[in-house]
Amino acid sequence: AQSVSQHNHHVILSEAASLELGCNYSYGGTVNLFWYVQYPGQHLQLLLKYFSGDPLVKGIKGFEAEFIKSKFSFNLRKPSVQWSDTAEYFCAVSDTGGFKTIFGAGTRLFVKA
């Protein structure tokens, strides 16, 4: 069955610490990959996406993610987090037609000032 797994449900970091959030997927065929973020009190919004080309993609606010096809992974990274990065982060996968979007369960990140 198709699925998206996010390894950590809760992460607590101090400001300036490095961040890596894991995402693995089980999905037949070629996929498009997304990270969405929901800041407190705000709507879900796109952080970055990958559909082809360079497997290292850069998004807003200094975030990046690397697609490793052999590992079915799309981990999110940021070298130095800020208090304002406190949010819930969701990894999502869809087929190349834009159908069958599946979200992971999300990772709640709390950054201590």
Place this chain on the structure above:
Amino acid sequence: EAGVAQSPRYKIIEKRQSVAFWCNPISGHATLYWYQQILGQGPKLLIQFQNNGVVDDSQLPKDRFSAERLKGVDSTLKIQPAKLEDSAVYLCASSLGGLAGGGTDTQYFGPGTRLTVL
């Protein structure tokens, strides 16, 4: 640019009652999605429209849930009758769409409707 609008924002009903949610996507967006997000879980796709046609409703519990997008613009999602396990946030999203390049489209989400079934 106006975002995705949803109403109501909150709804409390008793089990076996019916409820309807409304969504108005971003102007010009052809694709509209309804998701159910249960507390502690990620959004689960219920139904996806391309203009006024359904392209995926494989996870919609059709015995109690229905959705329509009659004119290819706004949409309603209905639950009849509601069960306790339907308590969740119902999210509407839209994207520019177009089947040729739809896979890479960004989905823009509304604020959601929080449903509590007692």
